[in-house]
Structure formats: C-alpha cells, structure tokens
Amino acid sequence: MVIPLSWYLILAAALFSIGFFGVLARRNAVAVLMGVELMLNAVNINLLAFWRAIHPAELTGQIFAIFVLTVAAAEAAVGLALIISIYRSRRTIQVDALDLMKG
Amino acid sequence: MPLLFAALALIALVGAAGVLLSRNPVYSALSLLLNFVAFAVMYVMLSAQFLGVVQIIVYAGAIVVLFLFVVMLIGGNLPALGRGRRAYVRAAGVILAALFLLALLFGLARPLPNGLAAVGAPDGGSVQALGLALYVDHIVPFELASILLLTAMLGGIVLARRYQAPPKD
Numbered sequence: 001m002v003i004p005l006s007w008y009l010i011l012a013a014a015l016f017s018i019g020f021f022g023v024l025a026r027r028n029a030v031a032v033l034m035g036v037e038l039m040l041n042a043v044n045i046n047l048l049a050f051w052r053a054i055h056p057a058e059l060t061g062q063i064f065a066i067f068v069l070t071v072a073a074a075e076a077a078v079g080l081a082l083i084i085s086i087y088r089s090r091r092t093i094q095v096d097a098l099d100l101m102k103g
Numbered sequence: 104m105p106l107l108f109a110a111l112a113l114i115a116l117v118g119a120a121g122v123l124l125s126r127n128p129v130y131s132a133l134s135l136l137l138n139f140v141a142f143a144v145m146y147v148m149l150s151a152q153f154l155g156v157v158q159i160i161v162y163a164g165a166i167v168v169l170f171l172f173v174v175m176l177i178g179g180n181l182p183a184l185g186r187g188r189r190a191y192v193r194a195a196g197v198i199l200a201a202l203f204l205l206a207l208l209f210g211l212a213r214p215l216p217n218g219l220a221a222v223g224a225p226d227g228g229s230v231q232a233l234g235l236a237l238y239v240d241h242i243v244p245f246e247l248a249s250i251l252l253l254t255a256m257l258g259g260i261v262l263a264r265r266y267q268a269p270p271k272d
Contacts, residue, residue, distance in 0.1 A: 038122065
C-alpha cells in the first residue's frame with residue numbers, strides 16, 4: 001500500500017503551523033523554544049518524505065535531516081542556556097517582559 | 104499502512120497541540136516527547152531507520168531532558184502570569200499561523216510526484232549506507248557540524264555560568 005507524498009507534506013505543514021503559532025503566541029520563553037523544535041521536526045519529515053519520493057537512491061535527504069537535527073540540538077542547548085542566563089538577571093522568562101531594548 | 108500513518112499523524116498532532124495548550128511547562132515537555140516518538144516511528148516508516156533511532160536518542164532523550172531540566176530549574180517559582188496584552192497576542196498568533204498554513208497548503212495544490220512505498224529501500228537508511236554517504240561524500244559539512252556543536256557547547260557553558268557581580272570601577 002502506497003502512502004501519497006502529499007499526506008506527509010500536509011502533516012508537516014500542519015505541525016509547522018502549530019509550532020509557528022507557539023513561537024508567536026506563547027509568553028513563556030521555554031514554550032517558544034518548544035515551538036521552534038516542532039517547526040524543525042516538521043522540516044525533517046518533509047526532507048525525508050521528499051527523499052523517499054524523489055531520490056531514494058541517493059541519501060541526500062537523510063544527510064540534510066541529520067544536519068537539521070544537529071542544528072536543533074545546538075539551538076536547544078544555546079537557547080536554554082540563554083533562558084537560564086536571562087532568568088538569573090531578570091527573574092522572569094516571559095518574553096514580553098524582556099523589553100529592555102524596546103525604544 | 105495508511106492506518107498506521109493516520110494513527111501516527113494523530114499522535115503527533117495531539118502532542119503538538121498539548122505542547123501549546125497545557126499551562127504547565129512540564130506537561131508541555133511531555134507532550135513534546137509524545138510528538139518526537141511519533142515522528143521517530145514515522146522515520147522508520149520512511150525507511151530511515153538510523154534517523155528514527157537518532158530521533159529517539161537526541162530529541163526524545165537529550166533535548167526533552169534538557170527542557171525538563173530547565174523547567175525544573177526555573178519553572179517552579181515563576182511569577183504569576185500577568186493579564187492583559189494576552190488576548191490580542193493570541194488572536195494575532197492564531198490568524199498569522201492560519202494564514203501561514205493556508206499559504207503552505209496552497210503551495211501543495213499542484214501535481215506532486217507519485218506516492219512512496221511504505222517500507223522499501225532496505226539499506227537506504229542503514230548505518231552502513233548512511234555512514235558511507237556522511238563520511239565520504241559529505242565530509243566537509245560533517246566537520247563543520249562538529250565545529251557547530253563545539254561552539255554551541257562552549258556557548259552554553261559560557262551563557263549558563265553563574266552570574267558574577269561586575270567589579271566596582
């Protein structure tokens with residue numbers, strides 16, 4: 001049984017949009033980072049689905065997905081370190097309370 | 104197989120919704136875990152077995168634990184959520200995300216290449232094939248990624264170091 005490529009793409013689009021909403025609307029900086037992780041995962045499933053559908057012989061799609069995973073790990077580490085650092089100095093991680101550079 | 108896909112997609116969507124809707128960040132992190140595990144199974148369905156395992160180890164293992172660690176470290180004594188500025192920010196988020204989803208689906212409304220077999224290319228996702236591709240064909244990006252990870256590690260250590268009062272001048 002064959003699964004259409006568009007199913008994967010629609011699922012990825014939905015998950016990316018959910019993550020996008022999280023980045024836009026959540027006030028907790030940790031939740032914003034979780035939204036970014038959701039978006040990166042949606043990108044990964046797109047890459048793998050396109051790899052399977054178009055170029056299964058070459059592994060380029062999987063290589064791309066591995067690098068996205070690497071970047072996601074680095075992003076989580078640095079982002080969470082930033083959140084800890086911000087919390088130490090401002091005693092809050094609500095993103096709309098961090099308006100020091102707002103004109 | 105479409106049934107499996109539908110079930111996994113449902114689990115992933117429920118996890119993603121749980122990340123956003125739960126007020127408690129710990130529940131958000133656990134919903135994120137659900138989402139990641141569903142994705143790992145989906146990678147295996149796409150015959151990327153190694154990536155499925157790595158997804159479990161890196162995402163479900165390391166990243167979720169990191170999130171939980173930070174939430175436990177600072178989330179316990181967060182000040183109460185302030186009111187105001189909240190409704191319209193959320194409405195704007197919903198509208199923008201819905202527009203974005205519409206734009207994405209609009210981009211999908213065109214003939215796509217044919218579907219994918221459920222499980223195939225038996226060695227396409229194996230460690231051997233992937234290792235050859237990674238260490239032979241893509242060695243330079245691989246080394247660059249290692250430098251990126253080193254930089255992120257150093258950056259994390261420097262940023263999360265305990266704050267020291269600046270010296271009096």
